[in-house]
Amino acid sequence: MLTEERQQIILEQLKLHNIVKLHDLIPLTGASESTLRRDLQDLENCRKLLRIHGGAQNVISLHEEPALSQKAAVHINEKKMIGQTAANLVQNHEVIFLDSGTTIQFMIPYLIEHNDLLVITNSVDNASMLADYNVNTFLPGGKLKSSTKALVGANIIQTLENYHFDRAFLGTNGFSVEAGYTTPDPEEAAIKSLAIAQSNQAYVLSDSSKFSQVSFSRFATLEDVPLITDKLSDKEISILSKYTKITEAI
Amino acid sequence: MLTEERQQIILEQLKLHNIVKLHDLIPLTGASESTLRRDLQDLENCRKLLRIHGGAQNVISLHEEPALSQKAAVHINEKKMIGQTAANLVQNHEVIFLDSGTTIQFMIPYLIEHNDLLVITNSVDNASMLADYNVNTFLPGGKLKSSTKALVGANIIQTLENYHFDRAFLGTNGFSVEAGYTTPDPEEAAIKSLAIAQSNQAYVLSDSSKFSQVSFSRFATLEDVPLITDKLSDKEISILSKYTKITEAI
DNA sequence: CCATATTCGGTCAAAATCAATCATAAAATA
DNA sequence: TATTTTATGATTGATTTTGACCGAATATGG
CATH class of the missing domain: 1.10.10.10 (Winged helix-like DNA-binding domain superfamily/Winged helix DNA-binding domain)
Structure with missing residues (x-):
């Protein structure tokens, strides 16, 4: 061999x-x-x-090889579609915030369709990939969280308070009617909440498998932010759409 | 046939x-x-x-070619030794600055020998690796430079001015008696200079192949900062040691 | 805390593979 | 036909890879 x-x-x-x-x-x-x-x-x-x-x-690779990690990573195709749908909402010359998380990362290849974007992100992995795709990127300073490679802490909060975004795209660990959008780490939740507040328009991206999953800290209610997801059942749609606007990626 | x-x-x-x-x-x-x-x-x-x-x-393998990137990486063993030597200088509980660059990156595996470090770095790649190794890390905010994945710009300068480091470890693109330590990008040079100024003790790490190489912008003279490098010839040592302190990694 | 068992990194010699050279034979050219 | 060009196979010494070994470093279990 x-x-x-x-x-x-x-x-x-x-x-x-x-x-x-x-x-x-x-x-x-x-x-x-x-x-x-x-x-x-x-x-x-x-x-x-x-x-x-x-x-x-x-080691969770920066630009993960789609072919190689196909087996390991789950819901790849769903995430790709969601990423593309979300990226299509962006207009030229906008300033956008990208949250950490793999679903959000799938937006990046589609962002190059747009000219003169400025992307602010709290994810080191996203930053690396944005550099690969030659997208204008700014990182707010902060403490690096080892497990998710996201920036957190008082410092980044303070920085983001001075910024304003045309659009913000957030990931989530779960969404449900009762608990809203939730994520395990309160520090990351704080950043998500702030990013929503500082943006003209925010979106949560999540594949449908996260429906009715609940995590520790809520960063937004369903009413606050519309959801971009993949195919949900009719029943799920009818329930959710009472509370929030849903975009289904096709 | x-x-x-x-x-x-x-x-x-x-x-x-x-x-x-x-x-x-x-x-x-x-x-x-x-x-x-x-x-x-x-x-x-x-x-x-x-x-x-x-x-x-x-060539169009599903899996990326490990052979290629492996061969592309030059002076691996030299860099490893330099990285280890540099990492040994660090003491527990210190705050250290890590510049961008592969040579510096080779320090990271050896940093875990020390307890309770805080690392500040302007390199997204370094940050990712530091997270893998579970080292306390802080990223100052800044504009992301696509080619080197380093943070640059007025913002990071302003941030670093408020910080002080026990030690700073810098990479370089060349060093020579006449030109000192040089690097192509003035923006990165500015950060290197500032990191030196804000540290109790700074070091430049470079494999010996960079000797007598000169790049566009100088960020320090040889007198300013001691050099950590691998085996140089006796002649090279005698020339350089007139101007700066040299540590040879063995 | 210590004793034990793994695991580690380095060295060594054997084996496999490589690059370079040479001679031969077929093919192309004159 | 004579000569050059080209492709081939064999040979050689250099390089790379490999497996075994050993003392040191590191986990594990009491």
Whole structure:
């Protein structure tokens, strides 16, 4: 087996399980421990993974390879459609706020359709991808939250208070009639709320699987912000549309 | 068998398996190892495939080519050693500034040796990696420069003026006796200069290949900031050490 | 806290692969 | 036909990869 084959197997396993043990790789590749160690080293050198004691762990890549992560990532096509629908709402010369989260990230490839945008985002991953797509981007300063790679804290709040956006696009961990739009981290919730307040028009993007999911902190009620989502059942639509405007991405 | 036929077979196999071993091609084509080597060379020259040790790989591979980015990264071991040496200078509980650039990035894995660090960086890539390694990180706000994914502009300058660092670690595009430390972009140079001014102790990290390279804007003279680099020749050391303190990573 | 078991990084020699060269034979050209 | 060009296969020494080994570093369980 060739070096490249082995390394691809390692990366596949990583996409699949997020973590992989060195010893599990030995039967999978037929290579020796030493060789696999070297492979892990090489892959870490080009930032494809993070070595840990006993194996390696996935590093959530900046511009994730759509083809590769297809299996791992869920609702890719839904998110793509939602991203495109949302991006179509943007007009040339606007200033827009992009929240963190994968769904929001799917907007970025479609943003290049528009000229002279200025994007403000609190997500380091989004920022990296926006740079790849050559979009004018500004990052407000803040504390970096390791788990989501989003900027949070008093500092960013203070900064955002001085800014105003034509449109803001928010992600969410769940939405329901009773709880509204919710997310686990209150600090991130505070930023979402503020971004909504500072924008002429805000939208929440979420695939339909998040319906009736409730997380810890609410950042908006359904009435506050319209929802862009994929195909919902008729029943779900009739319930939700009493409370908010729904756009279905097709 | 004609040359064209053979190469066609190679490309077919490549389409089929994404990777092909040289030895598997010998029975398939009936040609000798030397001939097939030449074929692979030819096909690589016209970008039909990517040669790897033991065979060849599809160019339009589903998976990105690890071989490519791996080979592209130069002076990896030197940078690792420099990164480790620099990281060893850090003490627990310190506040440090990390510049953008790959050499600086190699410090990050070694930073986790220290407790309770706070890292300020103007590089989105660094920030992402720091998050992977769970290091306390703060990003000053600024305009995102697409090419280097570094934050620049008046805003970040203003922010950094209010901060003070125990140590600052800077990258450079070149260093020479006459020109000092230089980098192409004046905006990035301004940030480097400011970071030096706002720190108790600053260091420039650079592999020895940058010696006598000169870029557009100087951000410091050799006298201003000590240099951490890898093995230099005795002559180079004797020249440089007249002007600055040199630490050789071993 | 210590003892034990893994895991790690480095070194080494063997094996595989590579690039370069050379001679031969077929094909093309004169 | 004679000569050049081209493709091929064999050979060689250099380079790369690999697996095994070992002491050091790191987890694990009491």
